[in-house]
Amino acid sequence: MTTKPAAVHVPYTGGEKESLHACLDRHRNAVLWKLEGLDDERLRRPMTPSGTSLLGLVKHLGSVEYGWLRTAFGHETEPLWFDPFAGEDMSADQGETTAQIVDFYGRARAAADRTITEGSLDDLGTSWNGATVSLRWVLIRMVEETARHAGHMDILRELIDGTAGDHRPG
Numbered sequence: 001m002t003t004k005p006a007a008v009h010v011p012y013t014g015g016e017k018e019s020l021h022a023c024l025d026r027h028r029n030a031v032l033w034k035l036e037g038l039d040d041e042r043l044r045r046p047m048t049p050s051g052t053s054l055l056g057l058v059k060h061l062g063s064v065e066y067g068w069l070r071t072a073f074g075h076e077t078e079p080l081w082f083d084p085f086a087g088e089d090m091s092a093d094q095g096e097t098t099a100q101i102v103d104f105y106g107r108a109r110a111a112a113d114r115t116i117t118e119g120s121l122d123d124l125g126t127s128w129n130g131a132t133v134s135l136r137w138v139l140i141r142m143v144e145e146t147a148r149h150a151g152h153m154d155i156l157r158e159l160i161d162g163t164a165g166d167h168r169p170g
Contacts, residue, residue, distance in 0.1 A: 007168070017121050020139040021113075026167065027146040028109060031061060033168045034153040035102065038160065044092040047156045054156055055092035055101055057149045062105040063089040064145055068138050069112035072125035078107060085128075112142075 008026040010019050034054055035043060043055040063084040066077040081096075082088035092101060121136040133141075150166070158164045 016136070017116070017139075020136075020143060021116050024139065024143050024146060027143065027150045028061075030150040030167050031058060031105075031146065031153060032102075034150070034157045035098075037163075038157075040098050042160050043098055044094075045160070046091075047159055051091055052152065052156065053092055054153055054160075055098060056090050057153055057156075058105050059092060059096075059101045060084075060089045061146060061149055062101070062108040065105075065108035065112040065142070067128060068142055068145075069115045070108075072127050072133060072138060073115055073119065073123065073135070074125065075111070075115055077111065078104075 008022055008029055010022045010026060014022065035058065038054070044053050046053050046056075059082075063080065063082075066080075067084065070077045080089075082093075092098075116135070116139065119135045121134065121139070123135045125133055125135070125138070127133050154164060154166060
């Protein structure tokens, strides 16, 4: 899969952008940690009546990173092979490999990081629904979205093999 990301700690006295970015990275790393050690069948196994799976959540988070942190600010994204507005980002189709989805998330994350690094918290963009949003608001939204789904992934992982926790130990 991927190399293990280094532990990220939100600085106790950091600046606003640095702290928001570190918080987002901390939850992003938890998302990847939830995948470690599982085979393809368990990664894509639907664990809820709605079909939620670990790999489907990673695919969704990749599309959300592109949408909120690239498209909203007028930056290019890679072409998607699925339609997130039709809910196709929430499942891992059998034609998609685990590596394809995890790599997609990594590319989306790297592209989003460029927007964060190069931008100002007061930069304005336009969301998918036409609302004007600041980079500050989007970072808060992304922390919320990623933490929410990392929590879902924690529950799914515990149901799969008993592994629990919000972040990699140590």
